[in-house]
Amino acid sequence: MSLSSHSVVTDRPVIRLLPKAEARAIRHGFPWVYANELVMDRRTRAIVPGSFATLEDNDRRPLATVTFNPQSRIAARVMDADPDAAIDRAWIEARLTRALDLRDRLYDQPFYRLVHAEADGLPGVVIDRFGDHAVVQPNTAWSEAMIEDIAEALVAVCGLSTIIRNGTGRARQLEGLPEEMSIVRGAAPEAPVQVVMNGATYLADLMGGQKTGLFYDQRPNHAFAAGLARDVRVLDVFSHVGGFALAALASGAREALCVDGSAPALELAEGGARAMGMRDRLSTRKGDAFATLEALAGEGAQFDLVICDPPAFAPSKNALDAGLRAYEKVARLAAPLVAEGGVLILCSCSHAADLAKFRAACARGIGRGGRRGPILYTGFAGPDHPVLPHLAESGYLKALAFRL
Numbered sequence: 001m002s003l004s005s006h007s008v009v010t011d012r013p014v015i016r017l018l019p020k021a022e023a024r025a026i027r028h029g030f031p032w033v034y035a036n037e038l039v040m041d042r043r044t045r046a047i048v049p050g051s052f053a054t055l056e057d058n059d060r061r062p063l064a065t066v067t068f069n070p071q072s073r074i075a076a077r078v079m080d081a082d083p084d085a086a087i088d089r090a091w092i093e094a095r096l097t098r099a100l101d102l103r104d105r106l107y108d109q110p111f112y113r114l115v116h117a118e119a120d121g122l123p124g125v126v127i128d129r130f131g132d133h134a135v136v137q138p139n140t141a142w143s144e145a146m147i148e149d150i151a152e153a154l155v156a157v158c159g160l161s162t163i164i165r166n167g168t169g170r171a172r173q174l175e176g177l178p179e180e181m182s183i184v185r186g187a188a189p190e191a192p193v194q195v196v197m198n199g200a201t202y203l204a205d206l207m208g209g210q211k212t213g214l215f216y217d218q219r220p221n222h223a224f225a226a227g228l229a230r231d232v233r234v235l236d237v238f239s240h241v242g243g244f245a246l247a248a249l250a251s252g253a254r255e256a257l258c259v260d261g262s263a264p265a266l267e268l269a270e271g272g273a274r275a276m277g278m279r280d281r282l283s284t285r286k287g288d289a290f291a292t293l294e295a296l297a298g299e300g301a302q303f304d305l306v307i308c309d310p311p312a313f314a315p316s317k318n319a320l321d322a323g324l325r326a327y328e329k330v331a332r333l334a335a336p337l338v339a340e341g342g343v344l345i346l347c348s349c350s351h352a353a354d355l356a357k358f359r360a361a362c363a364r365g366i367g368r369g370g371r372r373g374p375i376l377y378t379g380f381a382g383p384d385h386p387v388l389p390h391l392a393e394s395g396y397l398k399a400l401a402f403r404l
Contacts, residue, residue, distance in 0.1 A: 013053045015044055015068055015076060016060070023057035026064060026078065030390040031118045033066065033076035045070045049176065050141030054083050067123060067142040071176040077123035077140065092146070092153040095121045100157055103129075103384055111195045112384040113216045114158070119386040119394050124171065125150070128212040130193045130204055132161040135212035136184070139171035151184040162186030164206055170315060181207065192268060194275065198223045199250035201275040202241055203268040210240060210265070217381035218243050218309065221347065221399040224377055225307055226251035228343055232304035235259070235296070235337060237289050237330075242269030242282070244307040244345070249278045253305075258284045259292045293333035306338050307345040312396075314350035323350055324361040331365025338404045343376065347399045355398050362400055377401035 017023055021037035033055065038044065047053065049069040054062055055076060062083035066076040079087050099120045103112050114134065115127035124140025134154055138144045144167070151163045167180035192203035197219055204213035222243055229248035236245035239258035246269065249256050258269045266284040273282035285292055289310065308330050314323025331346055338344045344366070348358045355378070366372065379399035381387075387395040 012065075013044075013047050013051065013068070014056055015039070015047075015053045015066070016056045017058050017063075019058045021058070023061075023063060025390075026055065028390070029388075031078045031123060031388065032074045032391070033078075035070070035073055035075040038075055040070070040075075050143075050145045052079065052087050052142070067140065069141045069175055072141075072174060074174075077118070077142075079123060079142075087142075089149045089153055092122070092149055093157055096153050096157040102386075106383055109196070110158075111197065111216070113382075114384075116385050117394065118391055119388040124175070126212070127154070128214070128216060129158070129160075130195060130206060130213070132159075133164065133186075133189060133193060133206060134158070134160050134162070135164045135166050135206055137166050137169065137171075137212065139169065139175065139177075141175050141177065144172075144175075144177055147184060155185060160185070162189065164188070166212060169211070192271065198226055198247045200226075200242075200246035201272050202243070202246060203271045203275070204241070205264070205268060208264065209268070210262075215240065215243060217349075217385050217397050218347070218399070219382045219384075221345070221379040222247040224379060224399075224401065225305065225343075225345055228305055229253040232342075233302070233339075235301075235303040235306045237293065237306070237308045237334065238310045239269060239284075240265050240309075242272055244309065245269065245282060246272050246276065248305065249273065249281055250276060253281070255281050255283070257303075258282065259289055260284075260286065261288060262286075290329065290333060293330075293337065297333070297336050301337055302339045302342075303337055304339050304342040305345070306334050306342070307347070308334050309345075309347040309349075309399075312350040313348070314352040317352050320352045320357075323353055324357060327353070327358060327361040328365035328368070331362045332369040333365075335366045335369030335371040335404060338371065341403065343401055343403055345377075345399060345401045347397070349397050351393045351396045353398075354392070358398050359400060362402070366402060366404070371404045373402045373404040375400055376403050 016039045053068045055066045064078045065080040065085040114129045126137040163185040195202045206213040226247040230252040234248045234256040237259045245256035273279045313326040381397040
């Protein structure tokens with residue numbers, strides 16, 4: 001049964017903040033309540049994960065409607081500032097309509113992140129749109145339980161034909177949810193979906209690719225790199241499906257080399273170049289990025305534009321120190337490959353590494369690589385990845401361009 005049945009307010013459980021907890025933050029828009037901020041008695045611990053509840057302050061004044069998961073460190077997430085809100089399909093449709101309105105104003109084609117979790121008012125839900133297809137990541141217990149309602153709302157609001165549930169990733173593990181891929185509506189695409197961005201053609205594998213199949217967040221940073229690419233040699237490390245390389249080729253790069261550890265991802269990069277009529281200008285190299293950077297240096301290779309866009313080396317605070325060392329190492333190995341006057345672009349998608357720490361790690365690495373130079377550009381995720389001002393974690397992506 002759908003959890004929308006919990007939207008009957010009179011049946012809704014109540015959870016209460018401890019006296020030390022800051023109710024003002026919730027009133028001002030902070031979307032999370034941690035388990036150690038709540039009265040966690042036997043009754044509260046027995047609430048079914050993903051249920052909707054009324055959050056009260058310690059004086060029993062209602063604050064908001066929340067979704068509750070006693071198994072998660074983030075025990076409560078604010079669904080609606082109205083303590084009496086009914087969380088049902090109509091409520092989801094209203095949130096999706098608001099999200100779609102923004103994307104319709106930003107983009108002239110239906111290829112974008114449609115929902116960016118809390119910043120779009122749907123806690124823990126990520127939805128990437130690929131034309132008539134959507135990939136939904138239900139990373140919270142409530143969204144997993146209401147996946148059918150989310151799918152029906154997507155059909156009603158966007159007219160989509162295929163909806164894929166991508167139930168993989170670290171966030172679901174933190175909520176106590178299993179890994180699962182499934183088709184919720186329609187049929188699985190028979191081939192990768194073509195996506196045109198910044199004049200380049202990308203191939204997105206919606207069922208077998210990384211995350212949802214394509215990284216829309218880098219769109220503005222691809223565009224910046226492409227603006228430097230005319231008639232130059234490009235190296236795209238951790239390239240995935242060729243995000244930076246294909247954008248550079250579309251803007252007139254002489255040649256581009258993609259380096260990645262995934263053969264399927266490199267095949268998709270090659271397919272994108274072929275679709276653009278530029279296959280002869282793209283080469284690929286499968287292998288460990290660190291080892292390949294060292295090998296290229298040993299070969300005396302030089303490039304005018306080098307981009308390194310690694311996975312999250314610091315996905316949590318516990319991993320921060322090791323992650324920063326890894327970012328420093330990437331910078332140290334990449335810097336010698338940049339021709340005099342060329343540009344090195346370094347990226348991080350780590351929540352735990354803020355911009356200042358990431359910038360310092362990059363600068364140390366470049367210096368240890370025997371190079372130096374100013375920062376030309378600081379980039380972030382595109383506007384289809386809005387940042388909730390109260391939640392620094394939603395502004396995870398950083399890109400820095402150094403002229404060496």
